[in-house]
Amino acid sequence: MNIKLIAIGKTDSKTLELLIKTYQTRLGFYINFSMEIIPDIKHSKNLSETQQKQKEGELILSKTTSTDAVILLDENGKQMDSIGFSNDLQKHMNSGVKQLVFVIGGPYGFSKDVYEKADGKLSLSKMTFSHQMIRLFFIEQLYRGFTILRNEPYHHR
Template sequence: MNITILCVGQIKEKYFRDAIAEYQKRLSRYCKLQMIEVADEKTKENASEAENDLIRKKEGERLLKHIKDSDYCITLEIDGRMLTSEGLSKEIDRLGLAGKSSLVFVIGGSIGLDTAVLKRSDYALSFSKMTFPHQLMRVILLEQIYRSYRIMRGEPYHK
């Protein structure tokens, strides 16, 4: 399966880059993984909702350029569906069995995703009602995808 992590902004902290590289290495046994980062927009501290909408729209346009019609698009959203690790594993497995060979997980920037991206989404996934830094979310997502493949194959890791 081809899995793309599509996200806004670049990782600046070495410890996040190291963690991402480790999970990319681990996942290489199970899938073809691609990380795509699109440029983020500078967000003012006290931006109006109209200014935030414009920022989300610009970032959303950049994201949508990387999502093909044939991709199964999973957006990470606070109000999305929450799954257990086993549930995510079953969902990835189900999608593969249903002929979906390309999954795109989309992580928005600091102020979220544009409505056009949300409309393109095939599945809204939530990891928590809490807000996480989008850089950390990449690591959490990669770990859960890795855990999913280990669960699917009955390999030791999941506890």
């Protein structure tokens, strides 16, 4: 199985980029992981929230296929602990899905079309984080999930 993270907008912080890269490298020992960054919409100040979500949604959907399992990182998604997340990863791997795609939306969330395509929603916290920081938090949790599945000491129970 492949795992892909799609995110809107670039990361401005070199420190965050370095940490994200560190966990991406670590993930490579467990799974084929890729991250695809969709550039911020140009002239978004001239668009309504709905128009911006629609444009971002079209770009997000263009990066997925009909056979992908798509999970949105969404504040109203299912919350779980790290062990529950690792179990969820195992279920996806056992299901035979070829590519599991996680998506971090833009500042206003997702379009109706993206919600309709999604196979699920996951919330990392009830708190709000910047879209740049959530990338790091998510990739770290993905790495943690695989260390849990392998019974490795990274996650202390």
